[in-house]
Amino acid sequence: MNVDALYQEIILDHYKNPHGSGLRDPFEAEVHHVNPTCGDEITLRVHVDGETVADVSYDAEGCSISQAAASVLNDLVVGKTVTEGFALLDEFQSLMQGRGQVEPDEDVLEDAIAFAGVAQFPARVKCALLPWMAWKDATAQAVAQETEEKA
Structure with a gap:
C-alpha cells in the first residue's frame, strides 16, 4: 500500500468512526463555523479544566476531510495543555499551508499526517482547517472566561 492510499484510509476511518462527535456538557465555550466555499459546518464545544483541554465535542456536517479533521483534532488536543494544543494547531497549519512541500512529523501530528496530501489542493x-479554527476560537473564549472568573 502506498503512502497516499494509507493517508486516504486514515481520513476515511476518522470520517466513518469519528472521535469526539456529539455535543457534550460541561463546556466553557461553543462556536459555530461555516466554510463559505463549500458549505461545511461545525459547532464545536471546548471544556477546559485549569490548563488542560478536558474535552472537545462537536457536531459537523460536510465533506469527509472536514469531519475527519475534527476527529483527529479531538484525538490530538484532549488531555493536552492549552499551550500544547496551540502548538499542535501551529504544526497542523504549517502542514496545510505548505502546499504539499512540508514533511509532517508523525510523532507530533500522529494521524494528522494523513492531511499532507490535502495540502496540495488549496480548495x-x-x-x-475548519475544525481547527473553531477549536482555536472556542479555546480562546474558554481561557478568557476562566481568566475573568479568577479575577
Missing part, C-alpha cells in the same frame, strides 16, 4: 485546505 480543500479550508475544509481541513
